[in-house]
Amino acid sequence: MTDLPRPSMRGTIKIGDTEVSLLEIPAGGTPLRKICRTTPTSIEIVFPLDTTIVVRDEEREESAVRADEALVLIGARRYAVFSAQRSVAIAVTVPQLAVDEYVTDTGRSTIIRDSAVLGPVKKFLAGVMETPGELERLSAYFLEKLLWEMTASLLLENRGAGGIAAPAPGLLDRAMAQIAAYRTDQSLTPTVLAQSLSISMRQLQRIFSSIGSTPSREIRRHRAELAVSMLKNPAFRVLNITQVAHHSGFADAADLRRAFEALGYCTPSQLRARGA
Template sequence: MPTNRRRTYWCEALSRTFGAVDMAVPDEVDHGTIRTSPLGQMLAVTVDGDPLRAVRTRRLIAGSDNDDYVVVKLVSRGAARVEQDTRDVCVRPGQLFVYDMARPIRLTLPERFQTKSLVLPRHVLGLSESDLRQLTASPLDTETALGGLLSPFLSRLVDTAGAYPQRIGALIAGNVVSLLTVLADERLGRDTMSTPSAAQALLLRIRAHIDRHLADPDLTPDAIARAHHISVRYLHKLFQAEDITVGRWIQRRRLEECRRELARLEAASTTVAAVAHRWGFASASHFSRVFRTAYAMSPAEWRDHAARESRVAPDAPWRVTDTGAGEGTAVPSFRPSPVLRPADATEDTAGCGGGGSRSAA
């Protein structure tokens, strides 16, 4: 953007993404980027920018059509100060907090920052007004059990939201709601040990543990249960609710990682056996058999197929669908648009990065 238009454009871009706010930014705006991706009923947003102050007043709320949303925000870089519902708190890097678009809020980011947010309809949380007020402007410390799970999970989810097929994105969005419900129960002093939401949160934590240890050939149900201080029987019960066994889940995740690595051009010189061993398969022949069963082709055939596809369109791995907001307004509206989709809708491209990218200045 031309220098003389950057400041106004940046303010408008943020308001389009999060809702109408009175914005104060430095006279000299250096650069800023907003990346958005739909995730079920949610919108995943990453913002990099210069210092700013945003105020949402009762007047702006009354004239807005997007006040039925709640924002869950992680401060990845920099710091923040948030004021809502009589609370005035400082948020450190790595902490996340919740704010409600239906009530006045003041958000101050005094230095260069990066935030990662989920914008979701208020009704999906199923919380009353009084319950929601207990959550707003109250940072979740990463040293707590729930904070240690939710903060890195939200960060990774926002980064990869654009890579998930629509059905998978909707399922993941449901898991986020479950975790937020557990957070609400914890803040409200309710018993969370036996709730479905608590079980779902534990399952997400176990899946994250499995992902971190996929390369370990000794990753077994016994080892996983010990790491989470639960019985093997209860571990199997958690996965039974997902209609899959623990062993099958581990194998599926290992196959997905092998498949992704085999498709990378930079890994072309690595043998299939080496890729299999890297992701925890003890036997290369067993890996080849289960890979063919899962994907109807051998690992070598998949690698050749991926290489051919890359040669056909090496410079266009993504298709972009845009509604065309017009010159000078190339930012998404509050309801998700534009959307980035994988070029081949049948391929799992998780890990390739987030969704649409719009440079605000």
């Protein structure tokens, strides 16, 4: 994937309970050994950036992973990476509890391929490795949550990571994965969602009507759920309602209030007061 930036920072960035590591793999089959430090149980996703790599897990099972794929390791404590030529990969380690609802099996690995989310995630991770110095606490919190959402989106779209025997993710799963990954982006609309899935608006509406919903409602619901978690969290009391709205993907506080009302929630101010 030649359009991916090549990160200049080396080593590991720790963000809360999550780690993002740059793996510089030597040529000639010399192994690079990686220890997963997140506890108690972690999910590790390895993203090759420029060429095929081979990953050997604790059971000595090997997986060849191309540059347009990623490898998910569930519950791994360590692994080794090989390559015929010098190459670079990025590894993301997240606590399994953060994405547990998307995982129904442990102690196994799976390759993610043909994913609409994979390309944007790789580009984002390459940018994360360029992050200078220490992140301030609020920025680190948002970044970790975003990494968790991206991991969940990959697991949801791929399905194989959860031990579900499905030949390919359905359009509904792909749409939900896109919404989960980009709900904080105010430019995400049903039209943009349809374009990203390469389908018509009519097809998109038909997909969501099968579950008694609409694309707009699901985008609004995902954003509202994020806003609810922020309003209940004491760490975000430094943010006013308008700032919470912006960080959740809403245009302003009025947009957030309308979404809460449409979903049958109390007002944002009432929700925050209850959590005080």
